[in-house]
Amino acid sequence: MKIELEKVAKRYRREWILRKVDLTIEAGKRYAIEGPNGSGKSTLLRILSGHLTPSKGKIRHLVDGQVIDPDQVYRHLSYAAPYIELIEELTLAEALRFHRRFKEFLPGLDDEVILELLSLPGNSSKLVRHFSSGMKQRLKLALALCSDTSFLLLDEPTTNLDQQGIDWYLQLVERFAGDRTVVVASNVAVDFGFCEERFSVLQYKKS
Numbered sequence: 578m579k580i581e582l583e584k585v586a587k588r589y590r591r592e593w594i595l596r597k598v599d600l601t602i603e604a605g606k607r608y609a610i611e612g613p614n615g616s617g618k619s620t621l622l623r624i625l626s627g628h629l630t631p632s633k634g635k636i637r638h639l640v641d642g643q644v645i646d647p648d649q650v651y652r653h654l655s656y657a658a659p660y661i662e663l664i665e666e667l668t669l670a671e672a673l674r675f676h677r678r679f680k681e682f683l684p685g686l687d688d689e690v691i692l693e694l695l696s697l698p699g700n701s702s703k704l705v706r707h708f709s710s711g712m713k714q715r716l717k718l719a720l721a722l723c724s725d726t727s728f729l730l731l732d733e734p735t736t737n738l739d740q741q742g743i744d745w746y747l748q749l750v751e752r753f754a755g756d757r758t759v760v761v762a763s764n765v766a767v768d769f770g771f772c773e774e775r776f777s778v779l780q781y782k783k784s
């Protein structure tokens with residue numbers, strides 16, 4: 578997926594969070610968005626995903642050169658973020674089944690393979706509510722990275738992961754990100770070491 582932003586700006590009440598965002602996210606490239614806490618990384622990620630409408634400017638999503646209807650953009654992307662909750666009432670096995678009703682996994686992946694990938698043996702009948710924060714984060718990342726979508730958004734991907742979990746995340750990216758468009762928002766270098774393009778949101782704070 579390719580995304581084009583033209584003079585995009587976002588304000589909450591009277592506060593302008595982002596201004597003059599002229600940005601093209603090229604298909605197949607991997608981008609890191611950096612910036613201090615509260616600078617607008619998540620806001621930009623939500624705009625890129627189509628979940629948040631800019632206060633000013635234009636955004637276009639293209640797949641294979643065709644502009645996607647804004648209502649349909651969600652079908653083409655996977656998004657893992659601290660503010661996107663899992664359904665806590667489901668067991669792990671149910672969560673995988675439920676996810677598949679909306680998004681297919683990549684070719685060759687099924688629930689069993691994902692369960693193995695998660696490295697959470699014996700937890701398939703455990704309620705997501707009873708997962709530790711690190712287990713929940715693994716599940717969010719696996720669902721995002723293993724879904725068959727052309728655009729992957731990861732906000733603070735190593736939140737709640739220990740060193741083993743961080744290594745697991747990096748392996749997951751290496752195996753499954755493939756030639757998809759990837760955007761990672763984070764302040765932690767290890768989260769986006771694989772991204773060839775990096776920029777700070779601070780450039781979009783100037784009036």
Ligand SMILES: Nc1ncnc2c1ncn2[C@@H]1O[C@H](COP(=O)(O)OP(=O)(O)OP(=O)(O)O)[C@@H](O)[C@H]1O
Nearest residue numbers: 589590594612613614615616617618619620621764
């Ligand atoms: N729904 C909202 N209503 C009002 N203000 C908001 C809303 N969402 C975000 N903000 C404000 O927008 C600014 C940018 O927030 P955002 O979450 O995009 O920053 P961030 O760079 O992702 O921060 P962090 O690194 O702490 O996650 C903050 O000042 C925040 O308080």
